[in-house]
Amino acid sequence: MTRPTRQREREREESDAEQDERSDAAACPECSSEEIIKDGDRGELICDDCGLVVEEDQIDPGPEWRAFNHSERQSKSRVGAPTTQTMHDKGLTTQIDWKDKDAYGRSISSKKRSQMHRLRKWQERIRTKDAGERNLQFALSEIDRMASALGVPRSVREVASVIYRRALDDDLIRGRSIEGVATAALYAACRKEGIPRSLEEIGEVSRVERKEIGRTYRYISQELGLEMEPVDPTKYVPRFCSELELPEEVQTKAHEIIETTAEKGLLSGKSPTGYAAAAIYAASLLCNEKKTQREVADVAQVTEVTIRNRYQEQIEALGIHS
16 A cells, blocks of 8 residues: 555544544433533533533634624624625625725725726726626526515525526527516525515516516426415415505414315316415405405406406305305
């Protein structure tokens, strides 16, 4: 056996020994409990059941300072923000602030102000090296704009950005508009994260037509293998009830109507928004919180005919005679 081979074997044995030590520390040697807690102030691992100090003099990889609220933590931190998929450069390049003030908050002179203006302009130019990056920057800014208008959380924006990047890597953008693919990616992300938005709602904040959004969404979901489950109508109920200013009682009743009628197979092939709207309309009547079909239809962005048809099917399935 050669010397490099022996050295590699020795390193492997040492790493295995370290792993065994770490696995042994996961359980208390006194009472075999796995409830091991860490005392950061003393640098010790302590058994929560019997109080035995399992390990001491641990190295603390955290910062040397302490903070007791978010603003204090932000002011003391010496690192930048984490990388994000919502920016074309993942947030790794620098940005020049738009405020014309120095580090002490004082206004800068007019000469410095014009100099900073030129620096900002060149900074924006050099952040994108080619047309591909400029298009990606535009698409991600569109996703961010539409997500803000829809009021969806940041996790949806991250997922939508990842889907768009995958479509870009697989060359699915060719022959399609950037806005169309970006909107379809956002629609897919909303469904993935369990925060569904209807195509009508997506279309209101988008710059492309609803038909193109649906066509592009079907194409990229098929090409990227996005496994989408059917949208649950109960996901729409809280938002619709909130916009209609209906009490919790109506919301609970609408959930019951959807669950009961769905078990009888009425949901198959039906629009989830229309189905949820009809259930809310039926629940409002049963709870004496009457809302007109027009009011419910406007909130759910469906027609009154859809609500009437779904409502009739639901009350028949429930054995209620209108």
